[in-house]
Amino acid sequence: MRHRPFFRWVLTLGVLLFGWSAYLYASYPETRQIDLTVISEKPDGRCTVRWKDPYSDGGRWRATAYRCDPDRDALLKAPNYDEDTGYGWDSGFMFTEGRHKGDLEPSLEEKEPYGLSDALVLIGLALIAVGLIGGNARASIRLTGVRPKTVARARKLYEIADQVARDHAQARDAVRVTWNALRREQIDAKLNAVPVARLFKEAPVSQAVRDVEAAGARTARDVLDAGVPGLEHMGMDRSSAEHAHTAARLLADDIGATLSVRVDPVAPGPHTVALLVALQVLLEAGAEAHQTARAGEELAGELERVLTEAEPATGYLSMLRAGREQREIARSAVTELRSLMAIAEQEGLPARFTQTSVDLLRVPDDRNLGLSARADFESRTSQYYGLLAQVVDSLPGWVGDLQGRPPTTPSQH
Numbered sequence: 302m303r304h305r306p307f308f309r310w311v312l313t314l315g316v317l318l319f320g321w322s323a324y325l326y327a328s329y330p331e332t333r334q335i336d337l338t339v340i341s342e343k344p345d346g347r348c349t350v351r352w353k354d355p356y357s358d359g360g361r362w363r364a365t366a367y368r369c370d371p372d373r374d375a376l377l378k379a380p381n382y383d384e385d386t387g388y389g390w391d392s393g394f395m396f397t398e399g400r401h402k403g404d405l406e407p408s409l410e411e412k413e414p415y416g417l418s419d420a421l422v423l424i425g426l427a428l429i430a431v432g433l434i435g436g437n438a439r440a441s442i443r444l445t446g447v448r449p450k451t452v453a454r455a456r457k458l459y460e461i462a463d464q465v466a467r468d469h470a471q472a473r474d475a476v477r478v479t480w481n482a483l484r485r486e487q488i489d490a491k492l493n494a495v496p497v498a499r500l501f502k503e504a505p506v507s508q509a510v511r512d513v514e515a516a517g518a519r520t521a522r523d524v525l526d527a528g529v530p531g532l533e534h535m536g537m538d539r540s541s542a543e544h545a546h547t548a549a550r551l552l553a554d555d556i557g558a559t560l561s562v563r564v565d566p567v568a569p570g571p572h573t574v575a576l577l578v579a580l581q582v583l584l585e586a587g588a589e590a591h592q593t594a595r596a597g598e599e600l601a602g603e604l605e606r607v608l609t610e611a612e613p614a615t616g617y618l619s620m621l622r623a624g625r626e627q628r629e630i631a632r633s634a635v636t637e638l639r640s641l642m643a644i645a646e647q648e649g650l651p652a653r654f655t656q657t658s659v660d661l662l663r664v665p666d667d668r669n670l671g672l673s674a675r676a677d678f679e680s681r682t683s684q685y686y687g688l689l690a691q692v693v694d695s696l697p698g699w700v701g702d703l704q705g706r707p708p709t710t711p712s713q714h
Contacts, residue, residue, distance in 0.1 A: 311428050311431050312428070312429060312431075314428050315424075315425045315426065315427070315428025315429035315430075315431070316425070316429060317425075318421045318422075318424050318425030318428065319421070319422060319425035319426065319429065320425075321421050321425075322421035322422040322425060325421070330396050330397070330398050330399040330401065330402075331396070331397050331398050332394035332395060332396055332397060332406050333394065333395060333397050334392055334393070334394055334395075335352055335353075335392065335393060335394070335395045336352070336390065336392055337350040337351070337352050337367070337369075337390070337391045337392060337393045337405075338350060338351045338352070338388050338389075338390065339369055339378070339379060339382075339388055339389035339390060339391050340364065340388060341379075342369055342378065342379065342389055344371065345371060346368050346369050346370065346371035347366070347368060347369075348366075348367050348368065348369040348389075348391075349364060349365070349366055349367065350364065350365065350367040350369070350391065350393070350405070351363065351364040352364075352393070352395065352405060354395075354403040355403070356402050356403035357403060363403075363405075365405055367391075367393065367405065368407075369389075369391045370391060373391065377389055377390045377391065393405055393406065394406040448614050448635045449614070449615050449616055451614075451635055451638060451639060452608065452611050452612075452614055452615050452635070452638065453615075454642060455604060455607070455608060455611070455638040455641070455642055456604075456608060458600070458604060458641075458642055458645060458651060459600075459601055459604035459605060459608060461597075461651060461654045461655055461658070462596075462597040462598075462600040462601040462604065462650070462654055463597065463598075463601040463605075464597075464654070464658055465593060465594055465597040465654040465655075465657050465658045465661075466594050466595075466597040466598035466601060468594070468657070468658045468661040468662060469586075469590060469591065469593075469594030469597075469657070469661055470594070471661070472579070472582055472583050472586070472661045473583070473692050475579040475582070476576065476579045476580055476583065476688075476689065476692045476693070477692060477693055478579075479572055479575040479576040479579050480562075480576055480689065480692075480693050482572045482575070482576075483562060483564075483570075483572040483573060483576055484557075484560065484562050486570065486572050487560060487562055488553065488556050488557055488560060489522055491556050491560075492520060492521040492522035492525065492549070492552065492553060492556065493520045493521075493522045494520070495520055495521040495522075495549075495552060496514075496519060496520060496521075497513060497514055497518060497519060497520065497521070497523070497524060497545065498514075499521075500521060500524065500544070500545045500548040500549055500552070501541075501544070501545070501548075513532060513535045513536060513537050513545075516535040516536065517535075518531075518532065518535060521548075521549040521552055521553070522549075524545050524546055524549040525546070525549045525550065525553060528546060529542045529543055529546050532545060532546065564576065564577070564678065564685070564686075566675045566678050566679055569671070569675065574671035574674070574675070575671075576689075577671055577674035577675055577677075577678050577685070578671045578674045580674070580678075580685050580688055580689060581673070581674040581677055581678075582660075582661060583661075583688055583692070584677075584681075584684060584685070584688060585660060586657060586660040586661050587660070589653075589657075590657050590660065590661065593650075593653050593654065593657045594657065596650060596653075597650075597654050597657075600641070600645060600650065603641060604638070604641060607634045607637050607638055607641065608634075608638070610630050610631060610633075610634035611631050611634035611635050611638055612631070613627050613628060613631040614631040614632065614634070614635050
């Protein structure tokens with residue numbers, strides 16, 4: 302629930318009233334002070350005055366009822382001021398512009414525009430004061446709990462925790478990718494050793510098969526690569542093409558299900574070297590790398606949720622824009638962030654995250670062509686095979702044991 306902008310409207314109303322007052326003052330016609338002859342006067346100030354109107358024809362004298370200043374000096378009142386005529390004296394203001402030009406301006410007590418303007422000023426100033434004081438008081442209450450530095454520190458911890466989890470996943474993915482490439486290479490080698498004619502075990506080799514072999518599709522691997530449309534294009538009829546492709550696919554499945562891939566460090570190919578290098582990175586990172594990455598993943602998940610809730614606490618403007626419920630959630634989230642960071646510091650997680658990321662990003666010198674990884678593999682072969690089994694066991698279609706035993710789950714290709 303959001304606060305209604307009560308004090309903002311109070312402040313706005315006060316400014317409007319103040320502006321209205323200024324407008325009344327500005328729009329009032331110009332006047333100048335003139336002498337008034339007081340013809341008659343009563344003790345309460347009610348009087349009749351006469352003045353000369355310079356804007357009339359011939360500058361005629363004019364008279365009207367007026368309210369004189371009853372508190373002015375007695376010497377200015379009749380008959381003291383002029384014993385001969387018995388008149389008194391006062392001063393007033395005459396309009397010098399507008400439709401009342403030449404008329405006498407009402408006395409101070411009778412100036413309705415000025416009186417209204419003064420009232421508007423007082424009310425407007427009072428409302429402005431209430432709006433400013435109340436608004437600032439409410440804002441100060443709403444802004445409690447703004448902790449941009451705390452949120453920034455928590456976000457930094459989230460970044461390194463998430464980074465170590467991603468670095469570890471990337472290192473494991475590198476093993477999976479190179480392992481699949483090595484398997485694919487060895488499967489392809491076996492498929493390349495099977496001629497097209499062997500795919501037709503119970504049927505005589507037709508001229509179409511000879512034409513396909515002449516066109517370049519000589520092995521089971523070539524048949525799989527060409528596909529049924531490619532075989533037809535090479536001159537094989539539809540039925541024979543489907544038969545050959547199905548036989549090649551079944552053969553590939555059977556090879557993949559029974560293949561036991563061996564790592565040969567003596568005469569390794571590029572895929573073998575890449576696999577050994579990827580495994581060495583994980584082994585050098587140590588047995589704690591997996592635990593550290595898991596801790597980073599869990600902590601990053603918790604921090605991500607709490608950081609989302611604490612977003613309003615990142616700045617005064619965002620906290621002002623947030624609703625009451627959001628601000629309460631943000632304050633609680635900041636407290637939870639402090640707790641998570643304190644626990645992480647006690648366990649030394651930030652340093653562990655950083656060091657593990659550095660270890661996982663180490664790549665041997667390519668100029669050595671994996672000589673270090675090959676030598677390391679020969680010195681601790683069982684550890685390499687054990688780690689490889691752990692990493693690729695989670696892959697769909699894992700072919701099973703590296704020691705030559707039958708696989709538990711056939712691979713699908």
